Amino acid sequence: MANLVDQAKEQMTKTVANTKDNFAGIRTGRANPALLNGIVVDYYGAPTPLKAVATIGVPEPRTLAVTPFDASQANAVEKALRDSDLGASPRRDGNVIRLTMPELTEERRKEYVKLAKERAEEGKVAVRNIRRKTKETIDKAVKDGEMGEDEGDRLLKDLDKVTKSVTDEIDTLLDGKQKEIMEV
Secondary structure, three states, X not given: OOHHHHHHHHHHHHHXXXXXXXXXXXXXXXXXXXXXXXXXXXXXXXXXXXXXXXXXXEEEOOEEEEEEOOHHHHHHHHHHHHHOOOOOOEEEEOOEEEEEOOOOOHHHHHHHHHHHHHHHHHHHHHHXXXXXXXXXXXXXXXXXXXXXHHHHXXXXXXXXXXXXXXXXXXXXXXXXXXXXXXXX
């Protein structure tokens, strides 16, 4: 039964990694290919992630270059980029589509900080859900007599320690991302 806490910790670690990925998609002062992670292209009628239909490069600090694998789909890729909420308008240069990121205003930076806080809270909610499910499993095992109350209490204390350390890690990631966003 001790491995219940280990399983919960493993799931929580995956949640932290997912939160990091979500943070990567939030724009800072520099162009980053992760900014395009959420963009979906209508590829021959099927919604397909952008990174599955094109290569994404960073030729300059504030510019992304998107090159579709299939040149006939450049229009679909350009449309997906134009319809996104990046705040940058794509420019075609032959097969390459260039996105120049505008300078971030103070107001836009604050919006990104707010978005980062929302993503961090989503991560914490996921961690709390994992804790709740594991706690229910431990409580049921104690009630059914599969483990003693002392062992159940010890596992719950271990679970609480793991939960606290993971939520603290998410808070640390959020603080770092806020500083990165607000950096001019």
